[in-house]
Amino acid sequence: MPDPSRDSVTDTELLGAAQVALNEHGEVLRGLGRVFADHGHELYLVGGSVRDALLGRLGEDLDFTTDARPEQMMRFLRRWGDAMWDTGIDFGTLAVGKGADRLEITTFRADTYDQVSRNPEVRFGDNLADDLVRRDFTVNAMAVRVTPDGPTEFLDPVGGLAALRQGMLDTPSEPEVSFGDDPLRMLRAARFVSQLGFAVAPRVRRALEEMAPQLSRITAERVAAELDKLLLGTDPVAGLDLMVETGLGDVVLPEIGAMRMAIDEHHQHKDVYQHSLTVLRQAMDLEEPSGPPDLVLRWAALLHDIGKPATRRHEPDGGVSFHHHEVVGAKMVRKRMRELKYSKQMIADVSQLVYLHLRFHGYGDGRWTDSAVRRYVTDAGPLLSRLHKLVRADCTTRNKRRAARLQANYDDLERRIEELAAKEDLERVRPDIDGNEIMKILGIPPGPQVGKAWNHLKELRLDRGPLDHDEAVEELMKWWNAQG
Template sequence: MVEVQARVARELDRLAPVLDGLGALFAEAGHELHLVGGPVRDAMLGRSHHDLDFTTSALPEATEKILKRWGDGGIWDMGRDFGTIGARRGEWVVEVTTYRSESYDPESRNPTVAFGDDLAGDLGRRDFTVNAMAVSFPGRDFQDPFGGISDLAEQVLRTPGRPEDSFGDDPLRMLRAARFAAQLGFTVAPEVVAAMTAMADRITIISAERIRDELVKLICAPYPRLGLTLLVDTGLADLVLPEVPALRLERDEHHRHKDVYEHTLIVLEQAMDLERRLPDGGPDFVARFAALMHDVGKPRTRRFVDDGTVTFHHHDVVGAKITRKRMKALRFSKDEIEAVSLLVELHLRFHGYGSGEWTDSAVRRYVRDAGEQLDRLHVLTRADCTTRNQRKADRLRRTYDELEARIAHLSEAEELASLRPDLDGNQIMEILDLPPGREVGQAYAFLLELRLDQGPLGPDAARAALLDWWATRSDS
C-alpha cells in the first residue's frame, strides 16, 4: 500500500501543472472537480497519462466557460449531449464530464443520460471498482467508496454494485470486462462472469460501432487471449464475433487434426511476438485480427476422408469471404476490411513454396498479390507455424527465411515494390495506334504478366513482345 501511495503521489506531482490550476478555476466558480477513471487507476499501477478524465458538479455550459479560460488549444463539445466538454493545453488533453447516470431502454441502442448530483452517485454508475476511484482537486483528497484499491491489489474486476444492474444499465460493460481483462491482465470476479453469461443477449442492443471499438481495444491489448476466452466462455462471442467460438471443432476419434481454436489463439500470440518486424512495430490491429480470423473458413470446409484424415480445402478463400462479411457488419473501414481479408486469403500461399523450389515468377507474384500487406503477410505466415515438431518448425522457418531473402534480392534488382510493365499506357497506345479503352487495358495486363514471368525486359524487347501478341490477337 505504501508503494502504491508513493506511485500516486509521484504521478500527481507530475500532473500538478494541469491539475492544480484547473481545480482552482472550478473551485473559484463554485464547482467540484475530480480526476477519475483510468488516470487514477493507472497512477496506482505506475503508468502515466497525458489524456485526463474528470467529473464535475458543473453543467456543460459552465464547464465550457472554465475550459476556455484554461486551455490554449481549442474546445470541443461532441460529447455535450453526454455532459462532456474537452480542451487542450500544450501536451495535455482533458475531458470534463458532468456528474451523471445513464441507462438503456430495452429497445434502444443508445444510453439515456441524466445528470447526477454528487460524486458518490457518479462513481457508483461506473463500470468497475478499479475505475470508480477519484482524486479531488485542488485538495488532492482520495475517494474510493467501492474498494477499488483492494480490487486493484488483488487484480480482479468487480462492479461497484450488482453486476446485473450495471450490465442492465449499459450492456457494453460486458465487453469492457473482457477488454480490461486483456489490457490489465486481471481476472474477472465469478459473479461478474455469471452475470455476463446470463445477460449475454443484451449485447444485441448495442450499436455495431461501439462493439467494434471495444473489440479493437481488446485485440490490441497486451493479453488478448484473456479477453477472447472470456467472450467465448460467456457466450458473448457467439453474438459479436461468432466465427471465433465456431473454431472449437470437435476432434475426430483419432485426434488427427489440431484444435483449431487453440491453434488460432497461439497464432495470435505468435503474431504479437513478431510485430517488431513491422515498420511501425505494434500493436498492429490488422496483423492481429488477420491472425485471429485466418482459419475461420475451416468449419465450413471441413471434410473427413475415408482414410480418417481431415481436409479443409479452400478454407483460405472461404475464410476471406467470412472475414469480409463480419468486418462489414462491425462497420470497419473499407481499407481495414480489404487488408485483413487479403491476409486471410493469402495465409496459405507460402506453403506452395514447398522446400524452396519457387520460380522467380512465383516470387514476383507473391509480392504483387500481397502488395502493401507484404510485411504483415510475413508475420502471419511465420506465426501460423504452431507445430510441436521442432525439426519441422525449423525447416519451415529456414524455408521462409530463404523466401524473404529472394524477395529482398529481386526487390533490389527489379524494384518489386512498384512492379509495373516495361511500357506504360501512353506507350502502348502509340505503338499499337489505339485510343484509350479496353484494349489498352488488355495490352497492359499482358505486359504485366510478361513482366511477372520473365522479369524486366527493357523497352525494345517489351515492344517486340507486345507487337507479336497484338498480331496473334488480330489474326484470331
C-alpha cells in the same frame, strides 16, 4: 488470472505510486483545479485515470468529473486551455488541450436506462457519489479531488482499491443492473481482462453467461471499438477466452468459438481455436519491439483459420483436411468485418492476409520460380512484412525438425525476395510500357483495350522480369495481332 504479486502490495504503496504518477501532471492539475475553484465548482480526477495512476501506467489523457454544467465550463475553460472540443457536449463532456495533456471533463451524471434501448436518457447529477456508483466497474469508480494545490483527497466509495489490489473486476451495483443499463460493459469486461490482466468476479461471470444475448442491442461501431481495444491489449488471448466461454463471442464474433469444433489436421492442438490463439501470441512476439501493437496483424492471426470449420472433410485414411479454407476464410472475414462496420481498407488488408497465409506452403524446398516469387510479393503488396510475420507465426508444430525446416524455407524465400528486389523494383511491379505509350503504339483511344494490353504486359513482367523497351514493344504487337 489476477497477478499474484499484487497480493503483497499494500494500499499505502499503491496510493504512493499514484501520487508519483500524478505529480508528473502537477502543473496542469493545479492550474485546472484553480480555474474550477475560482468559479465555485468541484473537480475530481476519475475513472480510468485514477486506476491507471494506481497501476503506474497513467498516460496523457486525463478524465475528470465536476458539478459544473457544460455551458459553464465552456465559458471559463475557453480562456484557460490551448484548444477545446465540444463534440461530446450532448453527454456533458468537454475536451480541453493543455500542453501535452488532453483533458476530458464531464458533468456529474445520473443517467436513467429503460433496459431496452441502446442509449441512456442523459441526466446531470448533483454529487460525486451518484456519479461513481453508475460506472462500469469498481476499479473505474475511484476519484481524486483536484484543488488549486493539485490532487488531494482520494475517494473510494465502492471498494475499487481493494478490487484493484486483488486484480478483480466487479460492478458497483448488481451486475445484472449494470449490464442491463449498458450491455457493452460485458464486452468491456473482456477488454479489461486483456488490457489489465484482471479476472472477473464470480457474480460478474454468471451475469455475462446469462445476459450475453443482450449485446445484440449494441451498435456495430461500439462493438468493433471494444474488440479492437481487446486485441490491442497485453493479453488478448485471455480476453478472447472470456468472450468465448461466456457466450459473448457467439453474439459479436461467432466464427471464433466455431473453431473449437474443428480438430487441427496435424492433431498438434486441442482444436483450431487453440491453434489460432497460439498463432496470435506468436504474431504478437514478432511485432516491432519499439512500435505500437499491429492491429491488422493481430486480426489476421486470430481469423486466419476461420474457414476451417466450413471446409472440414474426413479423409479415407482417417485424417482431416480443410481444402481451400484460406479462400473461404477470406470471404468470411469480409462478411464479418463489413457487419462490424470496419473501414474498406481494414477489411481489404485482413482478408488479403487470410487469403495469402497458405501460399508459402507451395514453396517447398525452394522450388518456386522467380515468377512465383514476384507474384507472391506483388499479391502481398504493402502487406508483405505482415505476411512474413503471419506465416512464421502460423508454425505451431511440436515437431522440432519440421518447424526448423519451415523456418529455414521461409528464410530462403525472404533471401530470394531481397535478391530480386536488389535487381528489380518488386514493390511496384508495372508494365515496361505505360498506358499512354500503349495507345500511341497501337493507335487506339482510351478504353478497355488499353487496360487489356496493360494487364498483358504486366503478366509478362511478372513472368520474365523487366524487359527492355524494344522487347516490350515487340511483345505488345504480338499480343495485339493475336487479338485480330
